[in-house]
Amino acid sequence: GATIGVLGGGQLGRMLSVAAARLGYRSHIFEPGAAPAADVAADTTRAPYEDGEALEAFARSVDVVTFEFENVPAEALDRIEALRPLRPNRKALAVSQDRLHEKDFLCGLGLATAPYRNVESEDDLQRAVEALGCPSILKTRRLGYDGKGQVRLAAATDVPEAYAAMQGAPALLEGFVDFSMEISVIAARGVSGEVACFDPGQNLHEGGILRRTTVPAPIPARLRTDAVLLAGRILNALDYVGVLGVELFVTPAGLVVNEIAPRVHNSGHWTQNGCAVDQFEQHIRAVAGWPLGDGSRYADVVMENLIGDDMDRVPELASTPSTALHLYGKAETRPGRKMGHANHVSPKTD
Numbered sequence: 001g002a003t004i005g006v007l008g009g010g011q012l013g014r015m016l017s018v019a020a021a022r023l024g025y026r027s028h029i030f031e032p033g034a035a036p037a038a039d040v041a042a043d044t045t046r047a048p049y050e051d052g053e054a055l056e057a058f059a060r061s062v063d064v065v066t067f068e069f070e071n072v073p074a075e076a077l078d079r080i081e082a083l084r085p086l087r088p089n090r091k092a093l094a095v096s097q098d099r100l101h102e103k104d105f106l107c108g109l110g111l112a113t114a115p116y117r118n119v120e121s122e123d124d125l126q127r128a129v130e131a132l133g134c135p136s137i138l139k140t141r142r143l144g145y146d147g148k149g150q151v152r153l154a155a156a157t158d159v160p161e162a163y164a165a166m167q168g169a170p171a172l173l174e175g176f177v178d179f180s181m182e183i184s185v186i187a188a189r190g191v192s193g194e195v196a197c198f199d200p201g202q203n204l205h206e207g208g209i210l211r212r213t214t215v216p217a218p219i220p221a222r223l224r225t226d227a228v229l230l231a232g233r234i235l236n237a238l239d240y241v242g243v244l245g246v247e248l249f250v251t252p253a254g255l256v257v258n259e260i261a262p263r264v265h266n267s268g269h270w271t272q273n274g275c276a277v278d279q280f281e282q283h284i285r286a287v288a289g290w291p292l293g294d295g296s297r298y299a300d301v302v303m304e305n306l307i308g309d310d311m312d313r314v315p316e317l318a319s320t321p322s323t324a325l326h327l328y329g330k331a332e333t334r335p336g337r338k339m340g341h342a343n344h345v346s347p348k349t350d
C-alpha cells in the first residue's frame, strides 16, 4: 500500500491521517515541534525542518508529500521535492506564505481584496495610513494566524506603537473592509484539473479566532455562485492539487478575498458531518490522484470550535442528539487553544 507524507502533526494532520487510513493508505507525519495530535493514525517523525537527514528519510518513506501547515521553510521543501512529489505545489505555498504576494496574486487575477500597502519602515506605515485612512489593520506579512501578528489602527497617531508591535518584521497595511458577513469556500482540484467546491459557510470570529461556521451561509444564490467560481479561478491559476480554503468578506460591492489557505481549513470541518466526502478525504483523494468527491451537502451544519475551557462542555455535548464531537487528543488545555470541534447537524433546508 502507498503512504502519504504529511508535514505537520496538529489536528489537521491528524484528521488527514484518519481520512487516509479510511482510503487504505498509511500516513507518515513529519512534526518539527511538540504538536501532539496526529500520531493516532500515523507514524511520526519528530525532528526540526533543519534536520536534512530526518527530512530525507521521511520523504523516502512516503509516495507523495502534503502539508497541514503552509509555513514550512523553503530549504526543507527543496529537499523533499528532490525526492517526492509535493501536493499542492510550491507556487501555492509561496503565494500564501506572504500576505503581500498573496494580495498581488489575487489582484492579478482581477479579484477584489482590501486595499493594501507594503510596510518596511515607520515612514512606509505613515504614508500607508495617509493613503488608506483609518481604521486600518497592520499585519505581519508572514507567519500570522488566529489574528496573531495584527494590530488595528484607529487613528494616524497609532503609527509609532503599531509599527513597534511588528518588531521589525515586514508587514502589510490593509484598509478596513466594511463587510456584512464573513464566508469561506473550501475548494478542491484534482490531478487532472477537475474542481469541486463545498457550499460556502458563514464564519464568526471572536478575538481573532474562528468560533463558528454555519452552512448554508445566509447569502443569495448569486453570491454562492460567485464565491465558488472565484475559488475555481484561484485553483486553476495555481495549477493546484488538493484542498484550498478561501476566506471572503461579503460587501455591498460584492465579494472581497481576505486570504487563502493552501490546505484543509478549520471552516471546512462541517463537511465531516454534512457531506458524503469531507474535506479531509477530498484532500487525500486529490493528492493520491483519485477522482474527487462531488462536495454535495446533505445537511445543515453548525460547526463550533471548542477552544480552551470549552472542553468543560464535552459531557453535555456528548449527550446532545445530532451533535458529532471531534476531539484532538491534546494533553494540555490552554486559553485560545483549539481542542476540538462539535458539528451540530440538522436536516437540509436550502
Ligand code: ATP
Pocket: 114, 137, 139, 144, 145, 146, 147, 148, 174, 175, 176, 177, 178, 182, 205, 208, 247, 258, 259
Ligand atoms: P487565520 O487564523 O484565519 O489564518 P489570520 O491571523 O491570518 O487568521 P486574518 O484572516 O487576516 O487573520 O484576519 C482575522 C480576522 O480579522 C478576519 O477574519 C476578519 O474578521 C478581520 N479582518 C482581517 N482583515 C480585515 C480587513 N482588512 N478589514 C476588516 N476586517 C478584517
Ligand code: MG
Pocket: 144, 145, 146, 259
Ligand atoms: Mg491566515
Ligand code: MG
Pocket: 247, 258, 259
Ligand atoms: Mg483568516
